[in-house]
Amino acid sequence: MTLKIVVVEDDELLRQLLIQHLVKLGYEADGLSRWESVLSYLDKYEPALIITDARLPDANSLEHIESIATNYPVIVLTAFGSVRDAVNAIKAGAVDYILKPVSLDTLSLTVERALDNAALRKDHLFCKRQLEQSNQRSSLVGNSEALAKVRQLIEAVAPNDITVLIQGESGSGKELVARAIHAQSHRKNHNFVAIDCCTLQENLFESELFGHEKGAFTGADKQKKGLIEGAEGGTLFLDEIGEINSSGQAKLLRVLETGQYRRLGSTKDLNANVRIVAATNRDLETMSSEGGFRSDLFFRLNAFNIVMPPLRNRRDDIPELAKHFLTNHNFSTRVNKNLSSSAIRLLISYDWPGNIRELKNVIERAIILSGERQSIKPEHFAFTRTLGKSDGVVSLSFDHDPSLEELEASYLSYQLKKYSGRRAKVAQVMGISERSIYRMIKRYSLDDIKYKTN
Known part of the structure; x- marks a missing residue:
């Protein structure tokens, strides 16, 4: 070039x-x-x-x-x-x-x-x-007053072995809070083991958590240690704790009350030398009062409560988070990218229903869509959810989680339509050469002629 x-x-x-x-x-x-x-x-x-x-x-x-x-x-x-x-x-x-x-x-x-x-x-x-x-180690990014209060709670509870319940919307950073608690505790030199309770079938939760003996059930052809043993001396993080079934709740309650557990198919009690930190995006107090979650387990888990605020309640942190994701990503780009002032204003004004996870996805897609341009601008943001009318916003709609190729093809089609098929203008906006635009049109079988106006 x-x-x-x-x-x-x-x-x-x-x-x-x-x-x-x-x-x-x-x-x-x-x-x-x-x-x-x-x-x-x-x-x-x-x-x-x-x-x-x-x-x-x-x-x-x-x-x-x-x-x-x-x-x-x-x-x-x-x-x-x-x-x-x-x-x-x-x-x-x-x-x-x-x-x-x-x-x-x-x-x-x-x-x-x-x-x-x-x-x-x-x-x-x-x-x-x-x-x-x-x-890089997982850390909480930002200096807002809301996040400062969370940090204070983390510093207060970390030195103790008390069970912690972290509440907050999906994508708000609950696991980061759990990792911060672990990193500041006396258990920091041992394992931090996380389990997403949403991803496990009901009959697998107990096997994953407690382990099983050989022959405990069909297909158990050898002994398996559970995650509690894997977290020995460290911290066990139970994400989306509200999703486990009643049987799993009863056995987890026993661990919290006695500090002991049994592998499936065993009669031998084992000591659970772990600190348990749980997280949920659900209202466990209401669930327990309505019979959807064991109230005794809820009170055990809720010994110390931390509420992670949604991103819309800590807008001051958005620029710093966005720059953090710009610096720490998995793409092999050698372009040292930055955010334009208009891009930052747009990020701050959006309500982020998907919270930090959504912000991370938007920034990573913007890195791709900005091509070789150093500065990321509003037109490089491809929000996959409905937005209000804002200048410079590009809204791409999918009925599924799109691949990067689908995203790139859709974005190129959008820009060709916007600029009536003028490749030179599209190349300028996307920050790549006109030859690259031509190759992309061929690769995605787009007909730029249909976008041209007479």
Whole structure:
């Protein structure tokens, strides 16, 4: 892909000279004459390098370099003898400077060096991100008042072995709370074992939790240790505890009351050296009063209660969470992505019925849909649920959980329709080359002719 360089220079003759030389070197080059044009330009394009005069008619560039230097390498053009401007430019974040009158040989070497260093920096950030991700431990992200209260409860209960019940909507981060309790407890050097009670058939819950002896039931051809033994000395996390049947409830109650259990098919009691943390998105108190859940088990589990607030009640945490998911994902992209201010505003305004899990999915899909663009914008968000009318929102509807290929094909079809089949415009919006758009059209058997208007 041809690298794009933008030259910001009010002297038209010099600007054209620099652009022609850069094109001759094999780059794509654009020219601007005023600083106010730079910000609108960066909303549409993502240049590999910015070359700007230190002083422009409408602004002192040195005062604005810091705001863009974190995302784009900047070379400053400064008048001969203006050493102070050169020093200030480097302090503000510029990667280099060139003295006027500009030597084209110096320009060539400086541009090449700046682009090489930018590529190395991008690779370094990618490797650093991958290393951080591989070493990352589950943690609660955010500094809202609501989350601060949850942290206080975690710190209070973690040192004790008391049973904890975590309540909250699906996707709100209940398991993260459980892991935080474990990480701050004296059991932190032992296993944290999680079991999703929703995913197990009724007859498998007890076998998974307690284990079984050989011959305990058809197909039990050897002894199997249960999850309680697997969590020996550590923490057993029972997610969606409200889904277990009455038989499982009775046996779990026995574990909590006596600290002992038996494998299926055995008469021998075993000691349960585990701390039990349970979670639910259901109202267990109402269920127990109506006979849908054992009241004695509920009171045992509810010895210490933590309520995880839904994401809509901690909107201050959304930008930080979104940036966290941008940094920690499983895609092999070397593009160091960021969120535009309009994208952040949209994320904050949405109510997130699926909570943190939904936010994570939206960010990961945006990483894919933004292609090679560095900045993620509102049009890269593909919400699979009904949204209110918001500028820049893309709503893609499926009657199933779509694959990434289906998502990409649907998004491409949407953009082709929106821009009447104009491949160049769609390529610009999606941040990829027009050739890539052509290949995607062929791959997904889309007919861009039908989108064209007369």
